[in-house]
Amino acid sequence: MQPTLRAFIVFAAGIPLGFALILADETLWPLAFGYLTFAAAITTGDAVLTPRIGAFAIDLQIPPMLYVGDRDAITVTLSGAALRHPTMMTLACDTGDTLEPPPHQLCRIIPGERFDIRIPLIPNRRGQAVIHRLWLRWHGPLGLVERRHIRNTGVSVPIVPNIRAVRSAALSLSVRDAAFGVKIQRQSGEGTEFDALRDYMPGLDHRSIDWKHSARHHKLVCKEFRTERNHQVILAFDTGHLMSTPLHGIPRIDHAINAGLLLGHASLRHGDRIGVFGFDAQTRVSAEPFGGIHEFSRLMRLTSEIEYHQEETNFTRGLMELMTRLKRRSLIILQTEFVDTVTAELMVENLQRLAARHLVIFVSMHDPRLHSPPERSLRTLKDVNRLVVADGFLRERRTVFERLRRMGIHCIDAPSHAVGAELLNRYIHIKQLELI
Numbered sequence: 450m451q452p453t454l455r456a457f458i459v460f461a462a463g464i465p466l467g468f469a470l471i472l473a474d475e476t477l478w479p480l481a482f483g484y485l486t487f488a489a490a491i492t493t494g495d496a497v498l499t500p501r502i503g504a505f506a507i508d509l510q511i512p513p514m515l516y517v518g519d520r521d522a523i524t525v526t527l528s529g530a531a532l533r534h535p536t537m538m539t540l541a542c543d544t545g546d547t548l549e550p551p552p553h554q555l556c557r558i559i560p561g562e563r564f565d566i567r568i569p570l571i572p573n574r575r576g577q578a579v580i581h582r583l584w585l586r587w588h589g590p591l592g593l594v595e596r597r598h599i600r601n602t603g604v605s606v607p608i609v610p611n612i613r614a615v616r617s618a619a620l621s622l623s624v625r626d627a628a629f630g631v632k633i634q635r636q637s638g639e640g641t642e643f644d645a646l647r648d649y650m651p652g653l654d655h656r657s658i659d660w661k662h663s664a665r666h667h668k669l670v671c672k673e674f675r676t677e678r679n680h681q682v683i684l685a686f687d688t689g690h691l692m693s694t695p696l697h698g699i700p701r702i703d704h705a706i707n708a709g710l711l712l713g714h715a716s717l718r719h720g721d722r723i724g725v726f727g728f729d730a731q732t733r734v735s736a737e738p739f740g741g742i743h744e745f746s747r748l749m750r751l752t753s754e755i756e757y758h759q760e761e762t763n764f765t766r767g768l769m770e771l772m773t774r775l776k777r778r779s780l781i782i783l784q785t786e787f788v789d790t791v792t793a794e795l796m797v798e799n800l801q802r803l804a805a806r807h808l809v810i811f812v813s814m815h816d817p818r819l820h821s822p823p824e825r826s827l828r829t830l831k832d833v834n835r836l837v838v839a840d841g842f843l844r845e846r847r848t849v850f851e852r853l854r855r856m857g858i859h860c861i862d863a864p865s866h867a868v869g870a871e872l873l874n875r876y877i878h879i880k881q882l883e884l885i
Contacts, residue, residue, distance in 0.1 A: 450496060456593040459488050492593045499589035502598045504531040505538075505558070511580055511604050515548075515572045516611040517703040522567040523580065525554075532560040536587050542568050543581040547608055549573055549698070558587075572608045573698050575753065580604045609753050610706045645673045680721045680780060680885050681738045682876075684709040685771060687785035688755055689729035689762030694786075696865045701814060705784035706752045708812070708869035712782065712876055717742045719880075725751045726774075728767030730760040735774065768799040775807065780885050782872065784812040789845045797849065801856050808885050810859045810875060811850075814868055819843055 467481030508526040515521055525540060540554045549571040556566050572578060583600040649658060649669035657671040686692070686709070692702040713723045717740065725748065727734035736751050762785070771781070781803065787793040803809055819839045850860045859879070863871040879885060 450499065450594055450596050452492065453588060453593055453595050455591075456488075456492050456495075459492070459593065460485070463488060491591060495589035495591040495593040498534075499594050499596055500529070500532055500536055500587065501596070502585075505529055505585075507585075507600070509583065509600070509602065511602070511606060512570070513606065515570060515578055515606055515608045517572050517575055517608060518611045518699055518707055520569055520571045522569050523551075523583075525566045525568065525583070526563065527556065527558055527566065528563040529558040529560050532558060534590055535559050538585060538587040540566055540568060541584040541586075543584070544570070545577075545579040545581070547572060547574055547576045547578045570606075571698075573695070574700055574757065575608050575610065575703060578606045578608050580606065610703065610710055610749065612710060612749060646670045647673055679740070680716075680880075681724065681775070681777060682712070682716045682721050683724045683726055683738070683771070683775070683779050683781045684713060684752075685781055685783045686725075686727040686734075686752075686755060687729065687762050687767075687783070688727045688733050688758050689785075690759040691762070691786040691788070692784075693757045693759065696814060696816070699865075700757065701786055701865070702755065702757065704814060704865040704868060705812070706755065708872050709782070709784065710749060710752060711869040712872050713748045714742075714745055715873055715876065717745055717748070723748055724779075726767075726771050727755045728770070729758050729762045730766075731763075732767065732770055733758070737774075738779075764796045764799045768803050772803060772806065778807055778885060780808050780810070780876075780879065782810045782812060786813055787846075787849065789842065790848055793849045797852055800853065800858060804856050804858050808859075808879065810861065810872070810879075811853050812861045812868060812872060813846075815862065815864045817864075819846075 463481065463484045466484060467478070470477040470481050506526075506528045510524040510526070512521045512523075523542060527538065529536065536558045538556050538558055540556065542551050544551065551568050551570065554566050554568055556564055558564060570578070580602045582602060585598045585600070586595055588595045646659065646662060647670065649663075649671045653671055657673075659670055659672050663669045686702065686705055688702060692705065693700050695701075696704060716723050720740070722738035722740040723744075724738035725734055725736040726732070734751060734755055739747065783800070785796070787796060800809060800811065819842055846862070850862060853860050859875055861868065861871050861875060
């Protein structure tokens with residue numbers, strides 16, 4: 450318990466008042482003494498009337514898990530059954546550096562009523578969030594005295610990739626063949642699976658005629674095909690220092706993992722096999738492709754193990770090692786970042802070798818500092834310099850993307866919040882065109 454600023458002002462006001470009374474008439478000094486005595490009395494009375502911590506019933510509910518890119522809250526339930534008058538209470542929470550500092554919460558506790566106060570928790574990276582302690586502060590009826598209570602919690606909450614977004618998006622993919630319609634889509638051409646034979650009808654593709662069976666049955670028959678489902682999809686993550694830079698308060702690598710989980714859920718549900726590969730100066734994570742929707746928890750665990758690194762990415766070593774691990778043609782989704790054409794040169798050369806044997810989707814994210822228009826008019830030379838530099842970086846990015854597209858690489862350059870949907874749409878489009 451300690452006096453507040455209001456109590457200090459009340460006592461401090463007695464000093465000039467006492468000097469003024471004494472200077473006016475020295476016989477009035479008892480009035481100054483009486484004022485200080487009165488101030489001490491009301492402060493003591495306010496201290497007596499200030500509720501103790503036992504007058505409150507406090508229940509703390511901490512979420513068992515937090516998700517990157519999403520927000521949750523600590524729910525503090527307060528009730529004042531033993532209170533005699535309404536009390537204003539301020540709540541604060543000490544957290545680790547993996548969470549944004551939560552704002553203070555103010556609540557008016559009324560005797561006999563129950564209140565739920567939510568303290569927001571906003572993760573800014575994966576890891577372990579530690580809720581160190583909860584601070585409670587309340588004043589007496591006159592606001593001259595305040596009491597404080599510190600409740601040590603020491604609770605550790607894991608911060609994992611955002612699977613909430615995956616679960617919500619999975620509702621639209623709940624039908625087994627949602628990517629291809631309710632009925633199984635049959636397509637002819639290279640890379641499809643044989644399904645059945647049928648009589649030839651005018652208008653069907655002549656290439657689908659099975660001449661051996663036609664000679665046996667003495668009539669033209671053709672083959673029907675169904676879409677392949679056992680493709681290999683490799684989620685390749687660049688874990689270098691550029692992917693650790695934040696976008697909208699969250700590292701790029703976490704945005705990439707969230708998008709990869711969304712695609713991974715769709716791929717596993719539709720019969721494809723998913724592999725994970727993370728690299729920078731060396732290989733950090735590597736998992737052979739696995740299939741089945743029941744393996745989604747394994748995919749989530751593998752992506753959760755991807756750490757933040759500040760090393761320069763070695764595309765030659767990483768992509769060559771990835772090529773040696775793959776024994777069949779695969780769809781490789783590389784989520785990375787580059788600065789300019791000079792730093793991207795080795796990346797482009799190695800992607801050209803990779804695209805000669807596999808189908809590659811190159812994914813990058815918009816930097817709002819480059820793509821957003823200037824919010825204010827160009828008033829100074831510094832503003833003009835920033836605009837010119839940003840325009841130069843954008844032109845170099847467009848040059849790199851144009852080179853990649855000429856190699857047959859599918860490119861996605863989207864904002865961080867939309868990269869998951871863009872990647873999923875491109876995957877479905879590739880499956881429908883039977884490009885793998």
